[in-house]
Amino acid sequence: xxxxxxxxxxxxxxxxxxxxxxxxxxxxxxxxxxxxxxxxxxxxxxxxxxxxxxxxxxxxxxxxxxxxxxxxxxxxxxxxxxxxxxxxxxxxxxxxxxxxxxxxxxxxxxxxxxxxxxxxxxxxxxxxxxxxxxxxxxxxxxxxxxxxxxxxxxxxxxxxxxxxxxxxxxxxxxxxxxxxxxxxxxxxxxxxxxxxxxxxxxxxxxxxxxxxxxxxxxxxxxxxxxxxxxxxxxxxxxxxxxxxxxxxxxxxxxxxxxxxxxxxxxxxxxxxxxxxxxxxxxxxxxxxxxxxxxxxxxxxxxxxxxxxxxxxxxxxxxxxxxxxxxxxxxxxxxxxxxxxxxxxxxxxxxxxxxxxxxxxxxxxxxxxxxxxxxxxxxxxxxxxxxxxxxxxxxxxxxxxxxxxxxxxxxxxxxxxxxxxxxxxxxxxxxx
Numbered sequence: 001x002x003x004x005x006x007x008x009x010x011x012x013x014x015x016x017x018x019x020x021x022x023x024x025x026x027x028x029x030x031x032x033x034x035x036x037x038x039x040x041x042x043x044x045x046x047x048x049x050x051x052x053x054x055x056x057x058x059x060x061x062x063x064x065x066x067x068x069x070x071x072x073x074x075x076x077x078x079x080x081x082x083x084x085x086x087x088x089x090x091x092x093x094x095x096x097x098x099x100x101x102x103x104x105x106x107x108x109x110x111x112x113x114x115x116x117x118x119x120x121x122x123x124x125x126x127x128x129x130x131x132x133x134x135x136x137x138x139x140x141x142x143x144x145x146x147x148x149x150x151x152x153x154x155x156x157x158x159x160x161x162x163x164x165x166x167x168x169x170x171x172x173x174x175x176x177x178x179x180x181x182x183x184x185x186x187x188x189x190x191x192x193x194x195x196x197x198x199x200x201x202x203x204x205x206x207x208x209x210x211x212x213x214x215x216x217x218x219x220x221x222x223x224x225x226x227x228x229x230x231x232x233x234x235x236x237x238x239x240x241x242x243x244x245x246x247x248x249x250x251x252x253x254x255x256x257x258x259x260x261x262x263x264x265x266x267x268x269x270x271x272x273x274x275x276x277x278x279x280x281x282x283x284x285x286x287x288x289x290x291x292x293x294x295x296x297x298x299x300x301x302x303x304x305x306x307x308x309x310x311x312x313x314x315x316x317x318x319x320x321x322x323x324x325x326x327x328x329x330x331x332x333x334x335x336x337x338x339x340x341x342x343x344x345x346x347x348x349x350x351x352x353x354x355x356x357x358x359x360x361x362x363x364x365x366x367x368x369x370x371x372x373x374x375x376x377x378x379x380x381x382x383x384x385x386x387x388x389x390x391x392x393x394x395x396x397x398x399x400x401x402x403x404x405x406x407x408x409x410x411x412x413x414x415x416x417x418x419x420x421x422x423x424x425x426x427x428x429x430x431x
């Protein structure tokens with residue numbers, strides 16, 4: 001059920017080729033200062049209609065699409081931020097139901113995921129509010145025009161020429177800034193600071209390097225030239241280019257003046273692995289997903305979890321300041337982290353133990369563990385001759401053993417572990 005089923009709303013439409021209406025707010029709302037950078041851009045024709053975005057969006061997208069590691073590390077925090085659901089907080093029950101129904105109908109969880117992902121890749125994510133729907137818009141050709149005080153005038157989606165540009169009013173676009181920078185209208189891409197690391201990683205995976213007349217290609221150590229006739233830089237570069245053009249699995253054909261040796265098992269191969277590990281760790285840290293996230297997530301959570309909460313706070317702030325005021329007196333709020341998560345459960349147990357809310361035995365019981373001091377005793381396999389007697393009935397002996405085990409468990413659960421009555425070991429006294 002859409003929002004329009006509950007109350008009238010003002011529907012605005014994006015315009016093409018001309019600016020939509022713009023009303024300047026009081027200067028006090030945005031400060032008295034003049035953004036000289038904007039005036040300089042407009043004066044010299046640089047971004048005359050809009051501010052120039054930060055960075056190269058095309059390079060960011062190419063890196064995201066082509067590098068599986070970068071793609072995974074971009075997607076994962078966005079997935080965690082949107083996976084546990086949300087609530088609409090308001091005193092108006094009818095308003096809460098209508099907004100919740102609309103958000104569920106338009107699949108707001110998937111929209112938030114894509115919105116966050118675009119923000120991390122390009123620096124800024126955009127959602128168009130049509131009056132009864134939210135539509136994810138491209139970050140590559142969306143631009144912002146502000147006045148000299150910093151108030152947003154219009155959003156532009158570049159098509160080909162100004163007569164075909166799609167222009168939106170300020171309240172038609174909900175924009176999400178990733179890692180805001182200075183007083184710029186755009187956020188910063190998380191991919192920008194790792195571009196050089198990705199290049200190094202790609203170069204290392206091809207393992208092409210030159211050092212005098214020796215260089216490594218792929219997983220081979222290649223010597224070029226003869227002792228009395230070493231190759232010069234031009235010839236070495238020619239060989240490097242030839243090896244780089246080889247397809248995977250293609251045979252290597254060379255002359256007598258080129259020697260190829262495999263790196264496997266050598267000290268140099270070990271250094272190659274360390275070099276790759278170091279680059280990978282740096283990429284993980286730059287994208288806020290420590291490499292230990294995969295094998296030891298509890299070590300990664302002190303960095304990963306606060307970052308996910310930061311992303312959630314950014315989404316809440318953008319929706320609550322730009323979209324929700326158009327719908328009524330309500331707020332968008334993410335739900336708490338799923339308590340079924342093992343890491344969160346472990347932290348909760350620690351708090352409960354520290355505050356005395358639960359005893360250690362109660363925590364162990366909730367976690368499916370045995371009480372302290374009780375060792376799990378495995379059932380005796382059927383037909384096992386535990387008595388050692390040659391002619392003993394094995395089935396009967398197994399049943400007797402299992403009965404003793406069950407009775408012991410029942411006694412321990414009821415009374416706890418108790419010391420034996422005969423502490424001296426004198427059999428005659430206990431008889």
